[in-house]
Amino acid sequence: MALPSILIFVENQPVPYDRRVWQHATTLQRAGHAVTVISPAARQWTKPHEVLEDVDIRRYSQGIEGEGKLGLIAEYVWSFLCFLWLTLVVAVRGRGFDVIVLCNPPEIYWPIAGFWRLMGKTIVFDHHDLSPEMYTAKFDRDDGAFLAILRWMERLTFAVAHKVISTNESYAEIARGRGRKKPEDVVVVRNAPDPNRFSILPPEPDLRHGASFMVAFLGEIGEQDGVDVLIRSLIRVRQQMGPRAVHCVLMGGGPAFERIRAYAATEEVDDMITFTGRVGNDTISRVLSSADLAVDPNPYTPYADKSTATKIMEYMHFGLPILAFDLTETRRSAGPGAEYVPHGDERAFADTMVALLQDPGRREELGRSGRERLERDIAWRHSRDRLLALFATLGPKVQADSKVENPSRKQA
Template structure:
């Protein structure tokens, strides 16, 4: 049975889009007959044992937290994780190493794979230098930005196979001069077995938080600047000119929380904007039940043009109505007027006009719900998407056998 060791930035029991994608990948690979484990480095912030079982999945932890000045600290982090990978490999004997971005994980996996004589797969979920710009912790063109990009280029060049989660990321790598023949797509997906019919509206919850009959525009997630929630708040007074009972429900929190609350308090539509704060993951479905249109007003940037988000897919899997800004990452997921609505980014009046018209055409929503669900089933179901990995794994193992390559695990473990 083929064994795959996944090298990860962080994992369950932490909850994030990153960990949910990892969970889906590992469980789908296991259902396809493979043995899987994960290993995390210093950036997994949850305390736990050196080997942890979560939802039936096994994760090894490298708990060493490196010190030193920038640059040296990251190199020590790579080396610490590399050593941890080799320790796990000595005991568990994986057939393939599969590292997931960021590039720190990728370089640790690449160095370990070369020393162990194992095939190496690298998967890019986002360019982390662009993600840092998007969440306000980095600046485009800075030394750190360029070094991160350079490190990722080295990992991509050295990998036996590469996956990206969307065409935008793949096209960018090809434009940098990387071999497109070894770069495959593994799009964001959902486990459709987790999503059934949408639950009925939770009237008690609606009353307790002040949500009326709607229409209710909602966002459930993290409040980063690139999500464009300030544009959605700015659109509300104009939307209420057309639909006076419209409300905005914002569930979650993050770096922009305080600024968004201040903006809402100063808005003429402030009484129609409801913040809940962060809610337990087990309660999220109750809040989804109150929303008529799930809105994703991401601002236009390199990050949002190149990266596809997970949440619109989850919403469509639940047969929810989706409206999103017309940026590259959304266009890969949503067909305007068929599976949802695309509205202009960075344009509150344009957002308000589009949403008002969308609400007026509510008679089209049942068809959109069905089209969205069918689109996810055909293109983003992990039960099917996992075949992309399996084909690449089999090809790499076949090439390894043909070349007579043998694992060098015993010789490199001290």
């Protein structure tokens, strides 16, 4: 029996830059599925159509990367129209598809998914982010019409999906709770680095720019990601260790990228930082192989507390000691591989950074513990097997086993 063909849609990052989506796509393609991915075009990934590692990629011009509410609305309306058009292109002129995988945010694509469900396709919701909680973290609002709309669209996306892929147990609890999905329809596929894509390399002293220590950050740079906390921490680190002791490499991009660069200049720590922008696996491997310490400065919000940052497992893959705020899913992921700071205590974050840089024994202990935990409990092979087992069972027959539930129905 032929394996189902798969169409994956992601809006907020291009592929192959989105490491989770690309890891899933290539894993499924190698297993024998015919995989197509639709994503925005950005930076060096601008070709409207190309095939990489046998995965068929269709990209649309993003046009605008929204920041405020109106900007986000414009971005999402445009992506909705592009996704609708490109699903038709893939269906008629491309590889076709038996399964559509919707990766959020946002959750506005349920009408398109609903149409294709009526056409006999299987719908999978790959639940990357908690959009209502993300909105609250980004705009510091926990009420209002916009938040109510986000919650409503989330419910409809859960309702239209036959299956849900959750990134961690907190997300799985939400899928079973406010998403009203049956336990057997929710599968946890954690973020974990593919060892075939990240190489542990000899350290490159030039990346330190003459500093004694090198600190690495990897990830998106948005208002809610805490990179401003890292900037303020570097001010205190410089005061305690001197101007040439530490160099920080920030790998990533996002809507707050230029503001963070300007903020670093205003605070006069820009000479301590290399901003790489979004980079590929080769650069990530070079930097993380050379760093002394990896950081996740994401402060506490309900969104951050329940979310798993891919960067944590990637840090662990390279055996790096990690400094982070004490968040539920960060601790579940890193375990004994990180030094945790009480959330909200920026002074403690900076002071702990200094303490770790000055304690090579503690850094070695953390790095070793994190690497051992990754290999033992959360390596990609564990999630890969669950991913492949899920998609091997999907196809038209799922239609008979799952009905769209009314999202307004009260739970029993």
